[in-house]
Amino acid sequence: MKLWHCRDARSFRVLWTLEELRLDYDLVTLPFPPRWAAPDYLATNPLGTIPYFEDGSAAMTESAAICEYLAVKHGGASRLAVAPDEPDYGAWLNWLHHGEATLTFPQTLVFRYAMLEKPERRLPQVANDYRRWFVARTVLAENALADGRDFLCAGRFTVADISVAYALQFAETLGHLGEVGPGLQAFWARMQERPGFKAAKARQGA
Numbered sequence: 001m002k003l004w005h006c007r008d009a010r011s012f013r014v015l016w017t018l019e020e021l022r023l024d025y026d027l028v029t030l031p032f033p034p035r036w037a038a039p040d041y042l043a044t045n046p047l048g049t050i051p052y053f054e055d056g057s058a059a060m061t062e063s064a065a066i067c068e069y070l071a072v073k074h075g076g077a078s079r080l081a082v083a084p085d086e087p088d089y090g091a092w093l094n095w096l097h098h099g100e101a102t103l104t105f106p107q108t109l110v111f112r113y114a115m116l117e118k119p120e121r122r123l124p125q126v127a128n129d130y131r132r133w134f135v136a137r138t139v140l141a142e143n144a145l146a147d148g149r150d151f152l153c154a155g156r157f158t159v160a161d162i163s164v165a166y167a168l169q170f171a172e173t174l175g176h177l178g179e180v181g182p183g184l185q186a187f188w189a190r191m192q193e194r195p196g197f198k199a200a201k202a203r204q205g206a
């Protein structure tokens with residue numbers, strides 16, 4: 001298995017999953033954004049996006065899908081996936097995709113228009129609107145954790161927690177973590193204590 005990664009980009013979801021599962025893999029770390037800083041990468045992934053992941057004939061570009069792939073195909077007894085015959089199968093898939101499609105999507109607009117673009121191309125109104133959009137969308141996860149639950153579903157840690165926790169890491173980077181609810185802030189603190197999370201941070205280096 002081989003993962004193309006940029007420090008703390010969405011590929012971190014995959015790196016964290018690989019470390020939770022203690023799998024062997026090769027890691028290629030690129031400068032961000034690769035389409036400007038490592039243009040040769042386009043020959044590997046024409047989208048120029050991170051993550052890119054290979055495992056035999058599998059070639060994948062979606063972080064949540066790769067986490068699902070690893071948990072299902074290489075999860076062994078880890079139970080980082082929820083099986084179709086478990087009551088929380090639907091909830092698990094929903095949280096897994098919610099982390100990327102609903103939470104991280106608005107964050108990318110904040111990142112681009114508040115930080116990544118050159119100062120003359122920045123758009124404070126777009127960044128502010130999508131910051132508020134992100135914060136409003138966190139209500140579902142905040143409600144799910146409000147009853148003191150440690151994990152989003154199935155009563156155990158799964159890759160759905162990784163998917164949503166990544167959005168909280170991104171919120172911290174973007175400076176809007178303080179606007180999410182106390183349940184999510186406590187969840188994010190717990191997630192960072194996991195040995196798998198710490199191993200992924202160590203593997204990507206400074």
Ligand SMILES: N[C@@H](CCC(=O)N[C@@H](CS)C(=O)NCC(=O)O)C(=O)O
Binds near residue numbers: 048
């Ligand atoms: N939906 C994809 C999005 C991948 C994506 O856009 N990744 C960002 C990094 S977090 C990227 O590569 N941006 C670089 C660019 O747009 O040039 C996923 O979840 O993996």
